[in-house]
Structures are given as structure tokens and as C-alpha cells.
Amino acid sequence: MTVHAAEEISKNKEEYILLDRAKTRNTGNGVCTPEDVRAVAEIVKQAGTSFAKGMQSLSLTRRIGMYALYAFCRVVDDIADEDGPEEEKIEALQAWKKRISALFSGQTGDSLDRVLLFAIRRYGLAQQDFNDVIDGMEMDAQTAIIAPDEATLDLYCDRVASAVGRLSVRIFGEPSPLGSKVAYHLGRALQITNILRDLGEDAQRGRLYLPAELLARYGIPKDPYEALYHENLSDVCRIMALRAQDHFREAYKVMAQCDKKAMRPARLMAFAYEALLKAQKKKGWNNTGKSVSLAPWQKLGIAVKSLLA
Template sequence: MERGEKLVRRLGARSSSNFKFAFLFLSPAQREGLTRVYEFCRVVDDIVDERPPGPEGRAEAEAGLAQWTEEIARIYSGSGSGSGSGSGSGSGEDPQTELGQSLAQTIAEFELPRYAFDEIIAGCAMDLDIVTYPDLAALELYCYRVASCVGILCIGIFGDQSEVVQRYAKHLGLALQYTNILRDVGEDAARGRVYLPIDLLERHGLSERDALNCTYDGRFLAMAEDFAELAEAEYRRAWAELAKIGDLRPLLPAEIMARTYYELLRELRARRFDVFTHRAALRRRDKLRVAAISLALTSLPPELPGVRAVRAALV
């Protein structure tokens, strides 16, 4: 089985196959490029998540992340990266890992910005120390690093790196990550983590201990609705940027992801945020409907009569 197929299966297992539908609309070169970016994300994430316990495990994870920081520097300092954005002061050596070498090809082909890779590593490093977030500002920084910056790399591969599209990717990354956080409250609690902002919990009479104990009552419902509104606001901000873009065709895979996760947020609301006994997921027919809506939104030329009105209705 090829590396890309393995990764798609792995991603599907972790996210209810939502990535598979987006992959269907990519060219072979884009699919391979996205595979390499996702491999990088999984590698640095696993360095932290799968580290041995105790100080030795922490030291091992810090060393692993530092090695990848150096590997990214080598990629951008070498002649093969082809990207002038964010080039660093590396040694000029070639990448030392197989993934680094293939990633250098993707970076050169799609001119991906270095800062996004560095921010992803910094986001993973936050998980070494932080198990709770005091407020939304602290959580937003984490989500920007581990989600929005992944989105910025993805939209580069999709074919548009304009400022407005990068803003779209930033807000969409936050929206997707907030949706994930709400869906995975119970799973994160089992790992000793609380991603919901502590001040939001406290506003509703809840504590970190309540979140870890998976307390489900009226206070939790009110808190979850407030957090869902934060996620929805980020979807709306992303779609407001989308309305400013002329050619939406490169963003079809992103919109499939956006609308899939927006439907997941609606599913969470419909089930009264019971994330402890049921994991929200879309049926296949719902995913197909989302893909059809995304295709209609992104494929119609904006100069045709009525297209802008249709787009406004869909967003």
C-alpha cells in the first residue's frame, strides 16, 4: 500500500473519514503534497503524544521537536525549497530524513511558507506543558498553531495563497478545531486534558474537575452552547472572507471540510451536546450532500447572473 493510501486510512480512522471526501477532488500532485504535509503534522504530534512518561519522556519529546525545527530550517536554507517566504538562516545542508526530503519537494512545488511549519511545531510543544487554557485568547493561539497553520499550508497546495484566502484559512482552522474540542470533551478528559477555556467553565459554575469528570447537566449545556457559538462565529468569519474571493474552485476541498464540520456542529446541538455517550458523525448521504453543496458553491463562475446571490445564500 502506498504512503498516501495509508495516511488517508489513518486520517479516516481519526476523523470519521471526513478527509477522504476532500482528497477525491485533488490532483495526484496535490494529493501527494497534502499527504506529505499531514505526515509532518502526525510525526510532530506523535513526538509529544506518544512520549514515555516522566522527565525522560519530556526531554525526548523536546529533542524530537528541536530536530524537526532544524530539519525545517535545512529545507528552507537549501536551494531546493524554491520558496522565498520565511527562508531562514539554516546551514545550507540537505534534509536528513526521508520525510524532510519529500517535504522539500512539496515546499518547492507549491511555495509553502516556512512560518506555518514552525508554528505547527510550536503548537505541539504547547502540549508538553499546558493541559488547560485559562481563556479564549490562550486557546486561540494554540488552535491557530495546530489548525489554522495546517489550513494555510493546505490552501497553498490547493492553489491560492492570497491574503484573503489565508484569512479564510485562519478562521476556518479555528472553527474546525473548536468543533473538534467540543466533540472530544470526553476523550480529552480521559487523557487528563481540558481544552475548554477555564473562564468559560467558571462563568457557568463549572470547574476543571467537572470537565475531567465529564459532568453533564444544565450548566454544561449552557457552557457548550456558548462554545458552539464561538465556533459558529469563526465559520461565519471564514465564509465572509470567502465571499470576497472571485475564483473559488481551488477551495473546493477546504469547503468540503468546512461544511462537513459545520454539519457536525449542528449534530452536536441536535443531540444536546451529549458528547459522553455518543460521538457525533455524519452519515454517508449527508457527506455526499455536503460535497454537492460545496461543489455548487465553488464551481459556478461569479460573472453568471444570480451566482453571487446563490453564494450568499449558501454561506
């Protein structure tokens, strides 16, 4: 995709001319060039993700929009996770808020800016959703999250997952309130699945994303390592898994009311993560040192299922 997309752009340049052709001081004629896309695609490539394969069902322009969104999320997430003083990370994230504000005023500075601006204008992306993602990164950057209360955990899930979903569904082609409802439920389902999968890895970083209220109910200490080996940990994880499953169920219900083609990438993500959740439930939480993963044949089955759904 990374090279192919850029080559395809040169054959279909009209698809990459921003809808707003008005010349401004900083955006020139509003063209998103093949060189810009290559630069953004390289960010995705360097991340070593299978993200590109999941976007193959999208048209070229929508794929470019998703590449820009992924690159943005990758960059701000790296800021939050990198070593260094908290003040510097917060400063860098605040700089990104200013950069997003500039984009919505039509000002660009580099390739990522220009491809993001293309996506913003073409798909009507909302500035608040970008800011919500950055706010979620700030929650991780300010201090290690350890046993947040239920409200804080839900806010965190909304910012780091559902906000990305709200941006994504617009690029997919479902800008309606139903699309936002899919993002609400699917984002929380995916993030809870991530939390349950990454308990051991998070503990190594001094983090614990299980809610304080549930830990207290089962007498589990808030210390990440002590919680990891507590005899009642499985009880809390099973409750969280049920919550994730409820969100998957609601997401599927709403997807059925949306444009089927637009929801294809969302279904693919839902099927993949639901399969991970089921694998984690089968494995249990007595050994959190090794994350679950899917075999190639399982991934193929998920892809087929998403196409037939």
C-alpha cells in the same frame, strides 16, 4: 490514491521536478520520485483517515503536496500524544524544528523530506507556519492542557489548526492574504468543533480545552471530569458552538472572494465540520461519552453541496 498517484507520477515525471533545478550538495537534481511519494502515501494510509477522499478534487501535484503536509502533521501529532517522558517528546519536536530549518536550506534526509521540499518550493510554503504547528504540538506535549485562558486557547487553535490552514490554502492554489484569512477563521471553526466533539475523550486523557473565563462565569470547576458532568456545561458549550458558527460564517464570506476551484477542498471541510457541529448541538452535551458522527448519506450530501457551491 496512494498507489494510483505513484503510478501516475511515472507517466508525468515532469510535474514532479522541483521548480528549482539547481544542484546542491544534498538535493541532487531535485526530483521527487514515485518511491518517495509511495513512502509518504503509506504514512497517510496507515493513519486510516478519509483525508485522501477529500483531496480528490485537487490536481495530482497538489494532492502530493497535501499528502506531505498531512504526513508531517501526523508525525508531529503522534510525538505529542505518545506515552513517554515530557522531555523526550519536547526533544523530538525540537528536532523536527531543526529538520524544517534544514529543508528550507535545501537539505533532505528521507522521502518525507524530499516530498515536503517539493511542496515547499512549488507552493511557496512558509517556514514559520511549520514552526507554529510544531509549537502547537509542544503545548500538548509539555503538560495536559486544562481550562486555558481565552488568549492561550486562541493561540492553541491558531497553531494546531489555522497554521495548517495557511499551508493548505497555498497548496490549494490561493496564496493571497484572502487565503490566509480563510485559514484564520476556518481553522478556529474546525478546532472548536473538535473540542466540543471530543470533550469526553479529552477528559479521559486529563484534558479540558474549554476556556477558564467561561467556566468561571458558570461556576464550573476546572477538573476535566467534574466539568464534564456539571449542570452548566451545556451553557458553556453552546457559547463555544456560537463562536465556531461565527467563524464558519466569516470563512464562507472570504471564500466567496477567492478562487472557487482553489477553495473547493476548504468548502468540503467546512461543510463536513459544520454538519458535525449541528449534529452535536442537536445531541447536546449531557452525554459526552459518545462522539457524534455523520451517516454515509449525510457525507454524500456534503460532497454534492461542496461541488455545487
